Amino acid sequence: xxxxxxxxxxxxxxxxxxxxxxxxxxxxxxxxxxxxxxxxxxxxxxxxxxxxxxxxxxxxxxxxxxxxxxxxxxxxxxxxxxxxxxxxxxxxxxxxxxxxxxxxxxxxxxxxxxxxxxxxxxxxxxxxxxxxx
Amino acid sequence: xxxxxxxxxxxxxxxxxxxxxxxxxxxxxxxxxxxxxxxxxxxxxxxxxxxxxxxxxxxxxxxxxxxxxxxxxxxxxxxxxxxxxxxxxxxxxxxxxxxxxxxxxxxxxxxxxxxxxxxxxxxxxxx
Numbered sequence: 334x335x336x337x338x339x340x341x342x343x344x345x346x347x348x349x350x351x352x353x354x355x356x357x358x359x360x361x362x363x364x365x366x367x368x369x370x371x372x373x374x375x376x377x378x379x380x381x382x383x384x385x386x387x388x389x390x391x392x393x394x395x396x397x398x399x400x401x402x403x404x405x406x407x408x409x410x411x412x413x414x415x416x417x418x419x420x421x422x423x424x425x426x427x428x429x430x431x432x433x434x435x436x437x438x439x440x441x442x443x444x445x446x447x448x449x450x451x452x453x454x455x456x457x458x459x460x461x462x463x464x465x466x
Numbered sequence: 467x468x469x470x471x472x473x474x475x476x477x478x479x480x481x482x483x484x485x486x487x488x489x490x491x492x493x494x495x496x497x498x499x500x501x502x503x504x505x506x507x508x509x510x511x512x513x514x515x516x517x518x519x520x521x522x523x524x525x526x527x528x529x530x531x532x533x534x535x536x537x538x539x540x541x542x543x544x545x546x547x548x549x550x551x552x553x554x555x556x557x558x559x560x561x562x563x564x565x566x567x568x569x570x571x572x573x574x575x576x577x578x579x580x581x582x583x584x585x586x587x588x589x590x591x592x593x
Binding site: 367370371373374378379381382385386388389391392395396399402418422425426428429432460463464 | 518543551585588
């Protein structure tokens, strides 16, 4: 087995460590992708399940869900979740494009990162103007 | 330089140290695209409804062209949630806490998806 490659320690890629990264729009996009993903995974996932179980359980259970959803607290959570959805979708599409090897030039990466925030905020504002007006 | 890892046979198989290669990565991308399509349909459908009261919801979910996409959306979204949470857990947690959280998130997504699908089918098939 003389041809076997030499065993040596190799540097493995590290996950982002918040404390050593300088704040830039592309790293903020990356962090927001995780934050919105986690938020929707837990809060969104639980509320989605509650909504469907309540609908199946009957009118009283569904009314309890609606009362919470329509309360000021419910609306704030709703705005947060829809922003999370639009932000995560936008940075997700950016990830899919970058998976092909495209858009890694500093200028392009910065522009597309900024665009995810513009889309996230604009789409959330448009949706809630439509719902509340 | 850092590209060559493992044995020649291992590199040809391309399955990496976890023995499943890019499976996790690939399913995460597949469900990202299906989430994009299904969530767009979901958001447009929900805001097009005249009201969100109980009767309207039941009528909506009884339509097979709503119930089937809703079941598919539930599977796609909770699978994607499970894969995404796993990445974050494996990045930041180690040892026992990592194992415990992987069990917890797997259990959470299976139970939530199970309850959601059962509820959709209960409404759609009637009871």
